[in-house]
Amino acid sequence: MRFRVNTPVTLAFVSCLFIFTMAPLSVLANIEDDAKQKAVQAESYLKKLVDEVLVIVRDPDLIADPPAQEKTLYDKGLEIFDFKTFSMLALGHKYRQFTPRQRADFKTYFSKLISQTYFPKLAGQDVNNISINYLSNRPLKPKKKIFRTDIFTELVRGETKIPIVYRMILRDNDPWKIYDIKIEGVSMAANYREQYSQQVSLSPEDIITQLKEKVE
Amino acid sequence: MRQLIAVLLVGCSLVCFSPVNGFTGDTEKIPTEMPGSESTAPPAVTDEALTEEDLSDDADLFAEYDTEGENTQTVADPLYYFNYAMFSVNDVLYFYALKPVAQGYKAVVPTVARKGISNFFNNLMFPIRFANNILQGKGDRAVNEVGAFVVNTTVGVLGFYDFAQRHMDMNLPDEDLGQTLGVYGIGDGFYLILPLLGPSTLRDTVGRVGDSFANPLNYVEPWELAWGLEGLDQVNKISFRIGDYEALKEASLDPYVALRNAYIQNRKSLIKE
Numbered sequence: 001m002r003f004r005v006n007t008p009v010t011l012a013f014v015s016c017l018f019i020f021t022m023a024p025l026s027v028l029a030n031i032e033d034d035a036k037q038k039a040v041q042a043e044s045y046l047k048k049l050v051d052e053v054l055v056i057v058r059d060p061d062l063i064a065d066p067p068a069q070e071k072t073l074y075d076k077g078l079e080i081f082d083f084k085t086f087s088m089l090a091l092g093h094k095y096r097q098f099t100p101r102q103r104a105d106f107k108t109y110f111s112k113l114i115s116q117t118y119f120p121k122l123a124g125q126d127v128n129n130i131s132i133n134y135l136s137n138r139p140l141k142p143k144k145k146i147f148r149t150d151i152f153t154e155l156v157r158g159e160t161k162i163p164i165v166y167r168m169i170l171r172d173n174d175p176w177k178i179y180d181i182k183i184e185g186v187s188m189a190a191n192y193r194e195q196y197s198q199q200v201s202l203s204p205e206d207i208i209t210q211l212k213e214k215v216e
Numbered sequence: 217m218r219q220l221i222a223v224l225l226v227g228c229s230l231v232c233f234s235p236v237n238g239f240t241g242d243t244e245k246i247p248t249e250m251p252g253s254e255s256t257a258p259p260a261v262t263d264e265a266l267t268e269e270d271l272s273d274d275a276d277l278f279a280e281y282d283t284e285g286e287n288t289q290t291v292a293d294p295l296y297y298f299n300y301a302m303f304s305v306n307d308v309l310y311f312y313a314l315k316p317v318a319q320g321y322k323a324v325v326p327t328v329a330r331k332g333i334s335n336f337f338n339n340l341m342f343p344i345r346f347a348n349n350i351l352q353g354k355g356d357r358a359v360n361e362v363g364a365f366v367v368n369t370t371v372g373v374l375g376f377y378d379f380a381q382r383h384m385d386m387n388l389p390d391e392d393l394g395q396t397l398g399v400y401g402i403g404d405g406f407y408l409i410l411p412l413l414g415p416s417t418l419r420d421t422v423g424r425v426g427d428s429f430a431n432p433l434n435y436v437e438p439w440e441l442a443w444g445l446e447g448l449d450q451v452n453k454i455s456f457r458i459g460d461y462e463a464l465k466e467a468s469l470d471p472y473v474a475l476r477n478a479y480i481q482n483r484k485s486l487i488k489e
Contacts (some may be wrong), residue, residue, distance in 0.1 A: 117467040159331050160456055185485025186478045194290055194477040195470045210469060 031142055039139035039149040042168050042176045046151050049080045050122075050132055057123045073119045074112065082169050082177035083111040089180060089189035091207075094196055098204045105208050112215040114188070118181060121155070121162075131156045146171055291417065291480050292406040302409035303472050309412060310461060318454040330452055332376040337449045338388070339368045339375025343430040348391035352399045360386055389489065394423030398487035407476055415479040 053076055056062060062069035087107045088095050098106060122130065133154040140148040147170040155162045167180040167187075180189045196207065293299060322330070342365040349358040364380035372379040380386040397419050398404075405418025416424070428434050433449075436442040468474030 113467070117463070120463070158327065182485075184482055186481040190481060191474055191477045192469070195468060195473045197290075198470060198473050214469065 035139040035142050035147055035149075038147045038170060039137040039151075042147075042149045042170070043134055043137045043151050045176045046153075046166055046168065046178075047132075047134060052076065053080070053119070053122060054130070054132075057119070058127055063127075069123075070116070074115045077111060077115040077119070080178055081111065081114065082171075082174075082179040083107050083114070085169055085177075085179040086110070086114065086189060090192035091196055092193040094204070094207070102204045102208060106204075106211065109208065109211040109215050113211065116215060117188075121183075126158055129158050140167075291404045291476065293476065294406050295408060299407060299409045299476075300472060302411055303475070305411055306409065306414060314451070314454055315458060318451050318458055321451050322455040322458065325455075330455055333448065333452045334456070335368070335372070335378040336375045337452070338378070339365060339372070340432055343432065344393075344427050345388065345391045347430050348393060348396045348427075351393075351396045352391065354391075357389070357391075361388060364388055390486070392420075392423055393426040394420035394483070395487050397423055398483065404480065404483075407480075415475055417480075417483070420483065 053073070056069070056072050056076060059069075062072060084103075084107060087103070087110045090110060091098070091106070095103070133156060135152040135154060137152070138150045140150065142148070149168050149170075151166045151168060153164050153166065155164050163184055165182040166178050167182070168176045169179045170176050180187055182188070199207070202210065325333075342361060346358055346361045346365075349355075349361060364384075364386050367380045367384065368375045368378060371377070381388060394417075402419050404420075408416050408418060408421055410416050410421065413424075433442050433445050436445065464474055464478065465471045
């Protein structure tokens with residue numbers, strides 16, 4: 001059989017082929033660069049947020065009034081943490097058993113728990129002796145235009161250095177927010193996830209009640 | 217000719233669309249391995265319909281479990297009842313013995329001195345870190361250890377002043393035989409809480425025994441002095457960490473599981489770096 005090559009059609013076809021193969025690859029490369037850039041932005045944004053928290057923690061008026069300090073820190077926490085994602089990761093597969101109302105309730109109490117757990121690490125006696133070193137950032141693979149990044153820091157308190165990794169997420173229309181904290185290699189979300197996975201007999205309502213009793 | 221075009225079109229579409237698919241993630245793929253749970257998840261019970269956004273969030277969320285090789289599998293705990301008993305024993309020992317002694321020690325001994333003692337013991341444990349760095353193939357770190365040991369013992373007066381880490385920008389991460397075995401790919405085995413010594417695993421306990429041969433304190437005569445020095449080392453270490461255990465208990469819903477998970481996560485991160 002003899003083919004007669006139709007030159008213009010072949011040319012058009014081959015160039016289309018080329019564009020279709022190259023385009024996704026270049027899109028991928030652009031997204032990677034984008035992620036790196038955003039990771040750098042995340043690090044400087046985190047620095048700003050943590051400095052703001054340190055100002056609150058060092059405020060003598062608030063140190064004298066613990067309930068007020070707790071409330072101020074909690075409000076700040078709502079601003080810097082993405083508690084929805086944090087709760088999802090903390091509950092793991094159990095999250096699917098929760099209705100939207102239960103999820104909202106869980107989120108409320110969980111945010112209080114994290115607030116009460118994390119901020120005291122920055123507060124305490126020698127609060128003026130703390131400094132935070134920002135070591136590096138590492139972007140995670142972006143998904144559906146949601147960017148995430150790990151920021152590696154070190155909390156220096158007097159002589160001890162504690163490595164803390166903040167995992168941050170950037171969703172549309174929101175600034176960067178923290179959704180997991182790894183202290184000395186221990187992820188808070190994973191820790192709670194294992195605790196919850198061991199409590200097989202508890203229903204969502206039981207979990208919420210247990211959490212509520214814990215924070216109040 | 218038509219067959220050729222058809223084949224090329226199919227090939228082209230495969231090439232075009234596969235990287236995009238890998239990029240956005242397959243929304244159907246949910247890992248069935250639930251961390252630490254034997255039963256399968258019961259069907260979702262809702263009184264309000266889950267929104268589209270919720271469902272896609274779930275997919276992203278669970279896909280995260282598999283990313284970056286983060287191992288969310290829990291450790292085997294066949295000795296649960298023994299471990300729980302040990303957990304309670306250690307808890308009591310901490311609050312009624314170790315913590316009061318450490319608090320008294322902290323009140324009496326100035327921070328500079330405590331730091332000096334901590335540096336001294338850190339310097340003394342050089343053989344363990346050195347051997348394990350070699351065994352893990354971390355030659356450059358082994359060289360660092362030798363250099364730091366020499367500097368700290370001389371300039372740092374028997375190790376009391378950590379000259380190397382402060383002024384020479386050296387970093388001496390902790391290495392032990394348990395980590396070495398972990399680097400070799402040996403799994404945890406099972407969780408084991410040692411009385412007084414705290415959480416461990418089968419592998420890490422074997423590691424402790426192995427390391428004791430390289431621990432200079434084990435060769436100190438008479439045995440009272442050896443135990444005395446070990447005790448000093450432990451109390452000194454705890455004096456910097458008073459409050460950590462209480463914070464863990466305060467933050468957790470189930471302190472036993474929280475401690476177990478924290479220990480395992482911490483060990484995994486140490487093995488990685």
